[in-house]
Each structure stands twice: as C-alpha cells, then as structure tokens.
Amino acid sequence: MAAALSLFAATPQQIEVSRNRTGASAWGNGMTLDEYVQRDIDLQNSECGREGRYLTWVLAPRNDSHTLDFLCSCETFRRAGLTSRRNHTSSKPDSEPLIEQVECYGIASVFTPPQYRGKGYARLMMSLLHWDLAGNKLTSTGNIKFPFDIWGSPPAPPKELGMGDATFSALWSDVGDFYGKCSPDGADDDSNRLRKSGGWVIRGTRMTRWCPRPDASTALMHANSGSDLHSHSGEWQWLTQEEVNRLLTHDAELMRKDLRARWFEIISSNSTSSSKTKVLFTFLPSGGVEAFQRERLRRFWEKEKIVHWGVALSDPLGDMSTVRAFATWTLDLRPPAPRTLVITRLRCGSCSEESERSENCHGTQVQILCELLQKVWEYCSEHDIQIVEIWNFPLELREVGYRCARHWFVGSDPEGEEFERTEHLPAFKWYGHEHGLTTISSTDSGLVPEEDEVEWVFNEKFCWC
Numbered sequence: 001m002a003a004a005l006s007l008f009a010a011t012p013q014q015i016e017v018s019r020n021r022t023g024a025s026a027w028g029n030g031m032t033l034d035e036y037v038q039r040d041i042d043l044q045n046s047e048c049g050r051e052g053r054y055l056t057w058v059l060a061p062r063n064d065s066h067t068l069d070f071l072c073s074c075e076t077f078r079r080a081g082l083t084s085r086r087n088h089t090s091s092k093p094d095s096e097p098l099i100e101q102v103e104c105y106g107i108a109s110v111f112t113p114p115q116y117r118g119k120g121y122a123r124l125m126m127s128l129l130h131w132d133l134a135g136n137k138l139t140s141t142g143n144i145k146f147p148f149d150i151w152g153s154p155p156a157p158p159k160e161l162g163m164g165d166a167t168f169s170a171l172w173s174d175v176g177d178f179y180g181k182c183s184p185d186g187a188d189d190d191s192n193r194l195r196k197s198g199g200w201v202i203r204g205t206r207m208t209r210w211c212p213r214p215d216a217s218t219a220l221m222h223a224n225s226g227s228d229l230h231s232h233s234g235e236w237q238w239l240t241q242e243e244v245n246r247l248l249t250h251d252a253e254l255m256r257k258d259l260r261a262r263w264f265e266i267i268s269s270n271s272t273s274s275s276k277t278k279v280l281f282t283f284l285p286s287g288g289v290e291a292f293q294r295e296r297l298r299r300f301w302e303k304e305k306i307v308h309w310g311v312a313l314s315d316p317l318g319d320m321s322t323v324r325a326f327a328t329w330t331l332d333l334r335p336p337a338p339r340t341l342v343i344t345r346l347r348c349g350s351c352s353e354e355s356e357r358s359e360n361c362h363g364t365q366v367q368i369l370c371e372l373l374q375k376v377w378e379y380c381s382e383h384d385i386q387i388v389e390i391w392n393f394p395l396e397l398r399e400v401g402y403r404c405a406r407h408w409f410v411g412s413d414p415e416g417e418e419f420e421r422t423e424h425l426p427a428f429k430w431y432g433h434e435h436g437l438t439t440i441s442s443t444d445s446g447l448v449p450e451e452d453e454v455e456w457v458f459n460e461k462f463c464w465c
Helices: 012-023 033-045 121-140 189-194 216-224 241-269 298-304 361-383 395-405
Strands: 005-009 054-061 072-086 097-111 168-173 206-212 235-239 279-283 310-314 325-332 340-347 387-391 409-411 418-420 425-430 454-456
Touching: 005 121, 012 033, 012 054, 012 072, 012 097, 033 298, 054 121, 072 121, 072 168, 072 241, 097 121, 097 241, 097 279, 121 168, 206 361, 235 241, 235 361, 241 279, 241 310, 241 325, 241 340, 279 425, 298 325, 310 361, 325 361, 340 361, 361 395, 425 454
Parallel strands: 097 168, 279 454, 340 387
Antiparallel strands: 005 054, 054 072, 072 097, 072 279, 168 425, 206 387, 206 409, 206 418, 235 310, 310 325, 325 340
C-alpha cells in the first residue's frame, strides 16, 4: 500500500484545499475561513515565505498526484541556520571551531482529514519528508538507504527548488513523541527504540509563565528611587517592527560569537563533566523568521494599532550595533484566551572576553536583566496584558532572573512559574554536514553524531512555525 503513495509539492489547487481543511479545524478559531486563507497567502508573500521558502506538501497516489482528495498535508519553511563543530583541518582539541551557515527547515501544519486518520498516512508522509529535505545528506553522511522494498521509489521534489541538502529540521509537536517514530528508513517502532529514534527528537520544553502584578506600581516607584533597581548606563528604547527586524539581523551576527563561546565552554568542561556534545546548531531569527510570530497574528493585534514589539538597551545615541540587551515579542490577543505576550527572542547581555575577568561582569548582566523585565512589565501594564510566556529562559540567569521578576510578576500556574509544557514540543532531526567531515576529532568513527551529542542553542519562540 505504501509503495502506491508518495509525497509531492502541492499544486495551487491542492494548496487551496489544504488551507480550507486546516482553516475549518480548531486552527482557524477566531477567524473566518476567508480570513484564515488570506493570512496564509500573506505569509507566503512575506519575507519568510517568498521565493519558494514556504511550501505545502501532500501525500497522494503516485498515479494521481494532482488529486484534490489527498490523504494528508504539511508545510515547510526553508531557513538559514548556524552550526558549530570542531574544525577538521586541525588536530588540536582546543582549536577554533568551524562555524558555518547552513540550510535548514521548520515544519508546520501536519494535518490529516478525519476520514483518513488512524491509517498511518501522517507517519508515512513525515518519513518521506526527510528525503525531500535532506536526501543527499541521508545517503552521503548518514549511510541511510531508501527502503525501495517498502516505499517504492523516493519522492522527487521539483529540481528548481534545489532541495535535499538540509543540515537539520525542526517541528513543534502537539502529539507527544509521535514524530520520533517517523524514520527515514522505514524502520518499525521496535527498531526505532533500539537505535533511540529515527525521527524528530524532543528537546527543550521549559516554559516560564507569569502574570503581571497589578500592585507592581509601588515596586516601580521603589525601583526608581534607587534603593532597589537603578538605571543602568545606556538608554532603553522601545522598538518598532522595522527596528526589531534590523536588530535581529545584527543579532544573527552575534550568534556566531555566542556559538564560539559556547563551544569553548564545552571544550573546557569536557574533563570535568559528562557532556557528549559534538555539534551546536541554531536557527537564525533574521530573514522574517522571528517576524513570522507577529504576522500570523496580525488580524488580532492590528485592530489595536500596536506600535512597539520589543525593547533594547543601547549606548546613548548608539545604533543597533551598540545594543547590549533586548527582548522582542508577539501578542496573542485571540479571544477568549487571556491576553498574552510571548517573548520571541531574549538577549540579556554577556561578558566580553576582556570583562570576563571582572568581578562586576555577572552583576552587570543581572542588573540589565532586571531592568529589562521591568520594561516588559511596563509594556504589559500599558496594553492590559494578562500573561507573559518565555520559552527556555536562560539557565545561567534563571535563579537571579526569577528573583528579580517577582518585583513585577507572579507565577500563573499551580506548578510554579516554570514547568515542562505539553504542547508545541520542540523536536529536531539532525542530518549532518558534507560527506567526509568528522564532528569532534579525527578519531570519530561516525560521520553523523547521535542525538544526545547535538545541542540546540537559542531554542526560543522566534523559530516556531
């Protein structure tokens, strides 16, 4: 049965059917069907979707690939990412890492109509999707063979799309670890368990959720008096959408430095810790990736004429290149849910190589974070925000950050202010780099590291889709 089906890039007519299907589901709550469809059209024409970056895929019979009665569908967003690994040209373990910009994908909107559920179609579709995204990598670096005897011939994406070379992909699961079973080699569940997983691996599900304190105005007066929080050198400025986009282009460059710093942290701790990390990766927030979080909710917030979408600390009269800390966000104002501010990207300042030796460095970083959280509270107060959410709050700042946040916020859940969420679970699939390049040392026997040897850095809301 599976060999009679394959995965195809959707025709315009199939795209319309797919959007009508998902828009009529719970995903379309708060919008008419026409509004939902128009939103997806707008996303396709936006920076993150144009030039073939945003594609719809359908599972359909090989002998009727254009059918409008296809079995299930999904969407992909082609993106830029960064990876950091040992430079294979050096034999020194503490040499500069090889940091590269790579092709990667975000995956969204996996949908099977009710009449076709429970038949294994979604699992087949997602297993085949690996080959469209990274078929060249799977065969060259992963030594994975396409299961012709099970699935027939491999899917063949249109050549003009230039696909097949993804280094990694990610999705955000609302169905638990289902996608871990979607293996590119057609292995059954027992085989997947023996080799950990053949599909997407869940990683980083921490959620911070706060309610702004209505009585925090007293704390604000106290902070401004200088007895608790004092104004840090520099100027805080509210950011428009255009300013957020410019800032995140600069942030993408800073991420290179962050990956380098994180790499040397791992190298220096290898002798004293059990870390197995061989590769670091991240999506980049630029190119419309972070902006997607606002664009998809535009119909709800544009009625309120929202102007600012972030706050940043920079040197007096400085431009975006002088920003030392910032937060960007989107607003989910869909009724009847609470009015929610979701932090999409958070940078709390860092200690430069020169200042790492300074005793004041960490204290300065904490002070900046406290001021930033105060600014978020001020915004919430102005816009009647009831909930603030942050994905994977920085571990190194969690204790002092939460202590400071209690000036302005209280935990919104009985579990406390931080918990493991059960929806939108981040999950990644690592495909690997070019054939012949090792990851951590010249003695590595495998070309593709195990999942527990790969670290997802900046696993924040900005990259969700």
